Amino acid sequence: MTSNAHLLAIDSISKAFGGVQAIDTVSFALSPESITGLIGPNGAGKTTLFNLVTGIFPPDSGDIRFRGESISGKAVHELVGMGLGRTFQNVELFSSMSVLENVLVGLHTRTSCGIIGSVFRTPRLVKEERRARERALELLDFVGLADLAHQRSSDLPFGWQRLLELARALASKPDLLLLDEPAAGLNMGETDTLGELIESIRKHGITVLLVEHDMALTMKTCDRIVVLDRGKKIAEGPPRTIQSDEAVMAAYLGKPK
Amino acid sequence: MIRTDKHLIACFVFAAAATATGLLVENAYYLQVMIFIGINTLLALSLNMLMGYAGQISLGHAAFYGIGAYTTAILSTTYNISPWLALPAAVFTAMAIAYFVGRPTLRLTGYYLAMGTLGFGIIVNIIFREWRSVTGGASGFVGIPPLEIGSFAFDTDRRYFFLVWGVVLFFFIICRRIIDSRVGRALRAIHDGEHAAAAVGVDTAKMKLKIFVLSAAMASLAGFLYAHQIFFISPGTFSFLASIRIVTMVVIGGMASIWGSLLGASLLTLLPEWLHAFADYEMMIYGLVLMLVMIFLPQGLTRGILDIYENSRKKNDK
Amino acid sequence: MQEFLQYFFSGLTNGAIYGIIALGFSMLYRSTDLINFSHGEFVMIGALSMVTLTMTLKIPVIWAFFIVVFGVGLLGMVFERLAIRTVKRPEPIVLIIITVGASIFLRGAGMLVWGKNAQSMPPFTPHPPLDIAGARLLVQSIWILVIAILIAACLHLFYRRTLTGKAMYACAINKQAAWLVGIPSKMMILLAFGLSTGMGAVAGAIIAPVTMPAYDMGAMLGLKGFCAAMLGGLGSLWGSLLGGFLLGVLEAMGVGFVSSGLKDATAFLLLLLVLYFRPQGIISAASVKRF
């Protein structure tokens, strides 16, 4: 298997905090246009892994390659430029800005206007701004929030805030979208809509890595599932295999001797 | 875009009002008070870009104000260079210093950023005071020449009034344009959440540095205008207390509000003139006003008054 | 060597003053997560009322000391109740401006009550200065040192051993969680203000004999105290005390070996370096926080 075949390759990475080994030589890879789920009980190291991939902190050892290129030492915003988008577990919107503006910030890496440009407003930049607005409205339409474009983002109900965050992440035109527990705090109906959205995101050619608690959602939407427990990868495979995997059952239900 | 149009109309109305004031007011004292309001508005606006929009507090902003004033004073008086050449030098000096100081300082956040900028401001002030051979020391720098274009000198208060308010208006438009652009959105994103901003691809460190440098340039321009208006500068004008006063203007007027800067600057320039009648009680009343505004209208006067207006309208509708 | 020792003693006296003021900042920050920019003014009120009580009203020093500390602590509580708790949006920047406003207000009040002139009072104990290896140390400086360390120790015990202390710390970490386990967080904040301003008064009262207090003394002292707290690590008690000593000694060394005109510049340059390279302070207590 060459790393080029994979969009993201995680190669035996480890991370320790103090004496706690949060991630212990974990490896797996994502093939393009797949939806992969990352699951595991509380404290399994899902969030740590997520933060390692998004460049919040570097691994102690091992390597993460995105399209064959190592991401170590790259700043968070550079990764976004390379095509890595993410959402947050607790929804971090820009609360003082409107819904539309939130998505426009998401387009930051896809636009180029600087301070001087904004002052002089050259025709090229005016055009760029107009296109950006059109694109932002399209994305809002995609997640179903187009009518609320000029609302303050903090006035939206929680479920819609999640959708807005998704639209914002999509605006940076990612090749890989990392979703950190997107179903947390959503009701059944909203979770279903989310599942459909993730499906259609994939149809746009975007690879998705989903860290999730909600088993139903994961099993339904994911092609492959990676299971972590106490920092170690204990299983990997298609949902059906995982469902019947003994090690996984043991990790979730307690280890039978 | 709609907002921008509205802003342009507001700017136009404002320009008309300023022109009318400039032409109609005869009394040199009132003109001068309004010149100082203009200079303070520019200062408040410069800090508002940094603090109100990008969310980065600075308790040392008077340093850049002073750097602008001292650079032009030294170049145009000691070295007899035309003030118009000293102007780019002053602005550039401030920008260069902001760049080198900003790089390490802007990594800090919260109270630490406040303390870092404060320390910088105090050090610059000590340099103004101690580098006597160049700055004139604590007694101040005398003999700064007036501004002239050919044979036209900005030597009357009326002319200077138009110069200052022209500059202010110019920056109102510039700042509004920046804020309504990609850069402005990125800044506000940093203000709302630095992590989230980075996670959508904003180079937060670079963006903060850029706005810090821009803000320093504006403050330095204000210093330039100040120096050529009163022809004398001394370190006290650019002290820690001056920095605090600028912060107060921004906060009282309203963070992240261009018109708030105007309101805050006007109020803090005029308040001492009104409070004069209270003599020994002046300081207490000044402190009390600050506290009351912040307790009851924590978003500043612009926002606070708007809220009160909207609430009363809602009540009437019911 | 004799010079060096003298600079050191000189720094020690100033350092203890800065340290004890820094303690007030740190203590409040630890308990409420906010910085009271009018802290210096409470020090001023402490110092000036100490002079009034002992010199004008002829109350014995020890009684005057306790009256001042309790009085100012009470004033601090009134301040919290009227100006801090009533705030609609308790964001740090709003609180900064409110406390800056309070400092101007209190300075104005101090000017009305005590006039504009500096005051003076004799030291607590009338000993001649001590001679240690040719360098002189004032007995009052030793008083300041001892009381500063004593207060830090008491606070340390208060946070570690008493229920109130632990509860207060819990409030700062998470107000809601503290409320859930039944800690009256409003009460705790009120108490923290009382304690912190009371400590400001202690600082004022013990430095009154060496500093010639006046209504405008608070601003600079507050600033240096804040600086010391930052150096040592905001929120850390021993760190603040150490930061104070460090600031004081470095200032004195700056005078001795650099230039007295650049004394303050030396201190603040050091502050910047610490902030750049070790922003959590020399002894860190809490991670660097955003607003």
Added chain:
Amino acid sequence: MLPKSKMRVIALLTAIATALCLLFAAPVSAEQKKETIKIGGIFSVTGPASFLGDPEKKSMILAIDRINDAGGIDGHMLKAIIYDSEGDPTRAVRNVQRLITRDDVTAIIGPSLTPTSLAVIPVIERSSLPLISCAAGNKITDPIKPWVFKTAQSDIHAVASIYGHMRENGIQNVAIIAVSNAFGESGRDQLIEQAGAFGIDIVARESFGGADKDMTAQLTNIRSAEPDAIVCWGTNPGPAVVAKNAKQLGIDIPLYNSHGVASPRFIDLAGDAAEGILLPTGRLLVAGILPEDDPQKAVLSDYMEAYENRYRETASAFGGYAYDAINLLAEAIKGTGGDKAKIRDNLEKIQGHVGISGEFNFSETDHNGLAPGAFVMVRIKDGTWELVE
């Protein structure tokens, strides 16, 4: 009913009284028609330099009331309009502008400090009206500006008095410790400039901040330079701290101070440590012990008595600056009817005016008008002042 004759007497008396009243009232009302001359004042009434501004403001009011009580100047009443500069140059400029354009004053007294005075000079020169500054800085009247005068003794004379005393006592090596503000800076510059003329070597130069609480480090530096004497240049409370610290360190060489601490408060603050300190001062401080034939004695005791009766506090030399300024101005206004240019010309011609700070002799080349003799050297002994020969 009263008898008719008595009625007549009463009527007559009433008539006489009315007539008398009219007779006396006539000239008074005619005089009141004369325009009031407004005089502006700018002092640092609050802020760090309030110890200057406060007595200056009070003295200005006192002087003007006394002139008005005596019938004004040529029948013109004077009116004081006083603003506070808080020691801030920007505010001083603004208030001067306000005095000139809104209050339409004829002349201005103040500001209290050198930076504020230097800041307002461009406005004064443009607006052409006389200004009498109360600040010490030499730069204010050197070079001469046509409209600017000052009443406070210059640092030049203070330094000359100190150095004169040193020369007589064989002191050669001197250390300077000065406050790091305009006052200290100006004094230090003069000390350095005049040292050569008096054959004095400056072996150490130190400074301290106005709010500093401990100066032992600076004094340790001075001690290692082994001077014969120390000159401390500052205003309260800094020099009192210096005096205390010097005593604490066991430094027993002569300590000189500037006229900036020439007030009883300095002795209160420095306590025992003040003993033996030498300083130059205007004669006000030692009015009580001046010889009877001193020309200033009468003026001084008159001012002190009036000030103390009115304000229930001790008069200071600082207030004297404003008091002198008003009296000089009053003298210059005589016969001008309030014409600014004429007042200026008259000011320049004033000779032999005995004031609080000394005898003023203005000329085209001297807008301060005081001679070195305006200062006397005093020593602090037993908590009071003692004249030094």
